[in-house]
Amino acid sequence: MAGQKRGRAEAEAERPRFSKVDQETSKYYEEISNHFKTLEDGEERQLVADNALGEAAGSEPRVASDAACSRVLETLLPHASIPALSAFVGALCEGENLGATCTSGPFGSHVFEKALKVLGERAATADEDGYSTIEQTLSKVTDAVSDNLYDMAVHKYATHVARRLLSVLAGRDVAPAPGRKQQQQAQQHAEGEAGEEEQKQAKQHAKRAGAPGGLAAKLGSAAGKAGAAGTADYPHLLEKVVTTVLSDDWAETLGEVQRDQFGSPLLQAVLRAAACLGNEDLHQRLLLRCLGAPTLDALSVDSLHALMKDRAGSHVMEASGLRVVFETAPDEVYQKLSSACFKGHLLDLARHPAANFAVQAGIAALRKPAQLKRVFEDLRPHLASLLRSRRGGVVAALAGAAGRLGVLEPDVAAALWHALHASGQGAAGQGAGERSGSPLEALLTLDTTVKLGDGGRLSPLGCALAATLLRYPPAACKQFAETLAALAPGQLAAAAKDSAGCRVLEAYIEGAGASPKKRRALLQALEGSYAAVAAQPAGSYFVEKCYALADLKEKEAITRELAAAEQRLAATYRGLTLLRRCNVEAFKKDAGNWQQRVAAADAVRREFEDLFADGAAAPSGAAAEDAEAAGADDGAEGGGDELLRGGAAVQGEDGQEGQPRKKKKKERKEQGSSSVPDPAVEMQPKQKQEKEKRKRRGEPAAEPGSQEQTKQRQKKRSRDRSAQDAEGDAANGSAHKEKKRKKQKAA
Numbered sequence: 075m076a077g078q079k080r081g082r083a084e085a086e087a088e089r090p091r092f093s094k095v096d097q098e099t100s101k102y103y104e105e106i107s108n109h110f111k112t113l114e115d116g117e118e119r120q121l122v123a124d125n126a127l128g129e130a131a132g133s134e135p136r137v138a139s140d141a142a143c144s145r146v147l148e149t150l151l152p153h154a155s156i157p158a159l160s161a162f163v164g165a166l167c168e169g170e171n172l173g174a175t176c177t178s179g180p181f182g183s184h185v186f187e188k189a190l191k192v193l194g195e196r197a198a199t200a201d202e203d204g205y206s207t208i209e210q211t212l213s214k215v216t217d218a219v220s221d222n223l224y225d226m227a228v229h230k231y232a233t234h235v236a237r238r239l240l241s242v243l244a245g246r247d248v249a250p251a252p253g254r255k256q257q258q259q260a261q262q263h264a265e266g267e268a269g270e271e272e273q274k275q276a277k278q279h280a281k282r283a284g285a286p287g288g289l290a291a292k293l294g295s296a297a298g299k300a301g302a303a304g305t306a307d308y309p310h311l312l313e314k315v316v317t318t319v320l321s322d323d324w325a326e327t328l329g330e331v332q333r334d335q336f337g338s339p340l341l342q343a344v345l346r347a348a349a350c351l352g353n354e355d356l357h358q359r360l361l362l363r364c365l366g367a368p369t370l371d372a373l374s375v376d377s378l379h380a381l382m383k384d385r386a387g388s389h390v391m392e393a394s395g396l397r398v399v400f401e402t403a404p405d406e407v408y409q410k411l412s413s414a415c416f417k418g419h420l421l422d423l424a425r426h427p428a429a430n431f432a433v434q435a436g437i438a439a440l441r442k443p444a445q446l447k448r449v450f451e452d453l454r455p456h457l458a459s460l461l462r463s464r465r466g467g468v469v470a471a472l473a474g475a476a477g478r479l480g481v482l483e484p485d486v487a488a489a490l491w492h493a494l495h496a497s498g499q500g501a502a503g504q505g506a507g508e509r510s511g512s513p514l515e516a517l518l519t520l521d522t523t524v525k526l527g528d529g530g531r532l533s534p535l536g537c538a539l540a541a542t543l544l545r546y547p548p549a550a551c552k553q554f555a556e557t558l559a560a561l562a563p564g565q566l567a568a569a570a571k572d573s574a575g576c577r578v579l580e581a582y583i584e585g586a587g588a589s590p591k592k593r594r595a596l597l598q599a600l601e602g603s604y605a606a607v608a609a610q611p612a613g614s615y616f617v618e619k620c621y622a623l624a625d626l627k628e629k630e631a632i633t634r635e636l637a638a639a640e641q642r643l644a645a646t647y648r649g650l651t652l653l654r655r656c657n658v659e660a661f662k663k664d665a666g667n668w669q670q671r672v673a674a675a676d677a678v679r680r681e682f683e684d685l686f687a688d689g690a691a692a693p694s695g696a697a698a699e700d701a702e703a704a705g706a707d708d709g710a711e712g713g714g715d716e717l718l719r720g721g722a723a724v725q726g727e728d729g730q731e732g733q734p735r736k737k738k739k740k741e742r743k744e745q746g747s748s749s750v751p752d753p754a755v756e757m758q759p760k761q762k763q764e765k766e767k768r769k770r771r772g773e774p775a776a777e778p779g780s781q782e783q784t785k786q787r788q789k790k791r792s793r794d795r796s797a798q799d800a801e802g803d804a805a806n807g808s809a810h811k812e813k814k815r816k817k818q819k820a821a
Contacts, residue, residue: 123154144181167218176232183231194242245307248346437471457493483550537574541581555587567603605639
């Protein structure tokens with residue numbers, strides 16, 4: 075079998091590759107690519123990139139659409155100058171070049187997308203001439219895309235170019251999050267064109283690309299309007315695209331585009347981009363046009379329900395389109411739209427296999443507590459049936475909206491607790507009457523066939539919902555928090571090792587529902603599992619959070635486990651960062667000295683919390699851990715005995731071995747205003763400081779409410795300063811004349 079595969083691979087390699095350019099051009103760009111990899115100077119890279127773009131003059135569509143040359147161009151475009159880049163993009167959209175570049179295959183559209191993205195990034199740092207050149211180029215591209223918008227919208231490759239243009243004009247990413255298949259394709263394409271370091275960045279970007287959708291949208295963390303009003307970078311150009319969609323030419327084809335698998339994401343991008351214009355009238359016309367109604371009063375319930383239940387293409391895509399409608403609609407439109415969609419039909423739509431996604435979008439976009447109360451009263455008796463019918467996304471959207479608006483949190487938590495009791499969700503083979511432990515365990519294993527602690531993967535949706543509930547106020551999440559604290563150590567370790575379960579534990583130790591005593595108990599229950607948890611990508615962040623919130627004893631236990639597994643953790647994605655922030659190297663060198671310094675750092679943190687409880691927070695997180703690690707490393711190597719934490723210096727017990735006291739005082743004096751201000755002076759009221767200044771100057775105290783006297787004193791001080799300056803100038807002039815006379819006399 076291996077020999078057959080190797081034979082097919084050799085045959086594929088020997089088969090001549092179809093190229094859209096001649097052999098000489100292909101060889102030229104191959105040599106350019108090899109030479110570019112050896113360059114490090116920015117000016118040399120820019121010169122090579124400009125020359126490569128200039129070589130393509132007159133044949134830009136063919137070079138950009140070639141499989142090999144396109145990858146070279148994508149590598150060179152970020153390094154090209156603004157004039158060369160603008161000339162290249164302008165040539166791609168002239169006449170028939172736009173269609174030849176965007177519709178002949180994926181390579182040309184990738185190059186065009188990359189060029190538009192680089193233009194948008196360059197505009198933020200360009201000078202006046204450069205910005206004017208970029209604006210003219212984007213205006214030319216906008217005209218060309220507007221004239222061919224329908225053909226580009228429904229084309230597999232050209233639609234991505236139009237979406238990228240909308241993002242550049244709006245100044246933010248307005249395109250919908252790609253699906254899993256699209257993310258994999260984009261990641262494979264990035265790996266083919268980039269180096270090893272760029273591949274890592276591309277993978278991270280691909281993961282972040284889908285973040286705004288999915289669970290974030292269900293839980294309401296990405297809810298709200300898609301763009302702030304009036305914040306588009308190029309509003310006049312963006313308005314031209316929106317006007318094209320509202321034209322009569324699109325009136326008959328808009329429904330077709332809306333249900334097309336490539337056209338629907340483009341309409342979603344147009345809706346998000348229109349929200350950035352600040353023109354509510356234009357935005358409302360676009361929304362109504364997408365919903366098939368000429369006016370707001372003419373909205374048809376049947377047509378709206380048909381749109382929500384439509385299965386053409388993908389129901390997820392259709393729901394995403396409605397999510398944009400809910401998020402971007404003005405308040406008046408949203409009120410009538412939500413009433414027309416859900417009033418009297420909410421439960422039926424929530425149970426529908428496609429329309430339930432639109433219900434989630436509508437709940438995640440709720441804006442007023444009264445709206446949430448009506449939805450909660452309609453769904454409250456049916457939460458258990460929704461969980462049993464695998465419609466937990468609707469319940470998650472409801473819990474997220476309650477946390478976002480800050481209302482009904484105790485009611486939602488209590489209703490969900492009873493619904494989990496009644497739903498019978500949990501382990502494999504369980505019927506409706508069986509229970510998989512507590513309601514919290516049922517939630518963590520929602521819609522799965524595993525049992526907590528058996529090693530199976532937990533439910534991402536259930537864990538995200540549990541994390542949302544644990545961030546409620548203490549009175550609201552009391553039942554879930556107490557149940558989590560009562561889990562067996564094996565179950566806690568299994569949850570910590572799961573990519574979704576560790577976020578539940580993180581929400582618990584960070585939330586208000588866990589007392590310091592219970593937090594310490596949970597950290598102690600995880601002892602012996604920290605190294606295994608840290609080996610997981612998500613678990614690494616959780617261990618770091620545990621270290622930041624732990625006391626000295628728990629920190630030592632965590633660091634000891636990480637030090638024992640240092641070699642294995644160093645080979646993981648984030649292992650070196652975690653080892654550095656937990657001061658593992660300093661702990662291995664001198665555990666006693668490490669303990670003193672960590673105790674000093676904790677004391678400083680508590681001091682900051684006491685001083686700035688009403689204002690700035692104490693230094694914590696990655697910056698604080700970096701500072702602690704730096705101080706511990708210096709101490710382990712024998713240098714200095716101070717640990718800087720957020721601008722404060724703390725001297726250890728062995729301070730006599732460090733810098734001499736006189737030298738420290740001298741340095742503090744030389745630092746002047748750059749030194750740390752005295753908290754006592756900082757915290758004095760302004761009136762008291764002014765009183766002390768007047769007392770030192772010998773002026774009488776200011777009478778409260780006497781503004782006229784204050785103005786007179788200010789004028790008097792101004793006159794006194796002017797007189798003193800005049801006397802000083804006269805004295806300096808007399809001294810200068812006397813000195814000059816003496817020199818002349820001596821000569």
